[in-house]
Amino acid sequence: MNIATYTKEFSYNLRLAYPIILGMLGHTIVGIVDNIMVGKLGPTELAAVSLGNSFVFIAMSLGIGFSTAITPLAAQADGSKNIPEGRSAFHHGLYLCTILGMVLFGMIYFSKPLISFMGQPENVVELAKPYLDIVAFSLIPLIIFQGYKQFADGMSETKYAMWATILGNVINVILNYLFIYGIWIFPELGIVGAAIGTIVSRFVMLGYLHYQMKNKLKFQPFFEGFSLKKIKKEINLKIIKLGAPSAMQMFFEVALFTGAIWLSGRLGITNQAANQIALSLASFTFMFAMGLSVAATIRVGNQKGLGDYKKLHTVAFSIFLLAILLETIFAIIFIVFQEQLPALFVDTHNLKDLAANTEVIAIAAQLLLVAAVFQISDGIQVVVLGALRGLQDVKVPMYITFIAYWVVGFPISIYLGMYTSLQAVGIWIGLLAGLTTAALFLYIRFTLLTKKLIAMHPEVVEQR
Structure with a gap:
């Protein structure tokens, strides 16, 4: 398939996602x-x-x-x-x-x-x-x-x-x-x-x-x-089997970032303040990927209902591509304005706290360079999770996210943040490692599942 096969889906994806994003x-x-x-x-x-x-x-x-x-x-x-x-x-x-x-x-x-x-x-x-x-x-x-x-x-x-x-x-x-x-x-x-x-x-x-x-x-x-x-008990159990792993997926990621806040606090006020600034900016841009993730769940679920798995694959990859493009734009903004964006959060005219605020801006600027990279990983993992949720595949993704965040990511954050000179930047490198691991293995999971479904259902269902 050429790139136009995916880009022609962009306008519908955005129409579906923009109210969620807002x-x-x-x-x-x-x-x-x-x-x-x-x-x-x-x-x-x-x-x-x-x-x-x-x-x-x-x-x-x-x-x-x-x-x-x-x-x-x-x-x-x-x-x-x-x-x-x-x-x-x-x-x-x-x-x-x-x-x-x-x-x-x-x-x-x-x-x-x-x-x-x-x-x-x-x-x-x-x-x-x-x-x-x-x-x-x-x-x-x-x-x-x-x-x-x-x-x-x-x-x-x-x-x-x-x-x-x-x-x-x-x-x-x-x-x-x-x-x-x-x-x-x-x-x-x-x-x-x-x-x-x-x-x-x-x-x-x-x-x-x-x-x-x-x-x-x-x-x-x-x-x-x-x-x-x-x-009915059996329908309740069906929803619980879908909902409980989805709840744990979200919990694992929220807890990872909460852990990063705790680690930054142990490094001191300036590191904690810088972490909060960079996290606020990264959270703001992450909402765009979250909106696309819901769109992926909806569109993949629709195609699953229709039984058209080739179209399902196309729709999902169009959302993945759109998320990568959007998060790349945000990454460029973070790199170009790495010092100007943190300055919006502190009073640079306050002479009493000038030294501390200058240090906060310097640390936050370094964190934004790491955030620029993990924007893309974070965007990929959340939209692929949305697509897998549309396929009602939640148990294996739950295990993937636990391993990525708590076996790979958080130990790296602890080591680099607490035991090297990288400090707050080291904590964020751990976040990057966890998010990238999650993005890679969730993507592999989705690709394997869709290939299997297409092989099992080769016929193309006529669209409504």
Whole structure:
């Protein structure tokens, strides 16, 4: 096949992916805004929010990772025009996401005493506890929202979740402003006000998405006949078998980057600050690959439903190629602006901290050179994971990601970061090694699977 076979798929891939990308970027930007608004209260409040969110973020990665199991099932049902199969995936997915949201809330609520043993200042811990209670409870509407979102994504309707996310983000910022600082008739609640903004916005997102989907003709058949009596153990187990490995895949990567933050903190303030800056920039560009990953799950799931494995192969490789091109552009930006981008995050006019800030910029600039390379590896591994999820192949990729990140990547980060002069750069070389290993072996896995499927189903199914 020539290159045009793949590039002609680009426009459809981008139309499918851009609402997902915008929604994810919205979350990232609001997270930054949240930190700025809480940061104005003082370093203790910011530390308390960071401590509370570290618990919630791990739980959130498990919940969101699990919910991705719904997307390939919905996409396959949509591809084969099988409404009962799609309805079953929707109802059972929502049922399991509701239970999981409550379980994750319970886990955080009852593990809350652990924060007293994490070596944090006592005043930070006391501030974090009430914040953590509210934000942990917001996991229930968030994971249920993910159930709706992943089903809508699987049906190739990606805009509804985007608008829900944008609406939720706007409400979050407004409520933060009113409740954190006590504006007009609203009480001044500090970081508890930030938690209220989070929980209200997540309930609004859930309500908006439910309303929009229920009133759209395409989704109405899937809302019919929901009953707990119709929830079947075998379908729950099918979703759990898909969802549990997907949750662990996301957990392994989130935990790897959390480990990098911990290692950087042991090297000192400037290394930790530089790591946070480079990580913020890399996370922002990673959202583009994440959007394409969901598009890969949807399109591969559709073609699996149609039984056209040659088209499936073409579609998947068009998304891989698009991800490589996008991440290469970001890599060039990181290389060209390696010193200018970190300078946006520090006050270069503050004479008191000039020496420290100059060191932070210098370290972050070096990290961006490593990030420029691992942008491409990270982009490849996440879109190939999405394509494998579309094939409902999740168990072997789970083992691949564990070995890549925790047998290859993290030990290299520890050795180069802690025991050589590379320090923070060494930690990031470990991340690069883990992501590259994952990208290589996941790609081999996908190639072998698709070759086998094409050999087993050589006939080309006529497209709709």
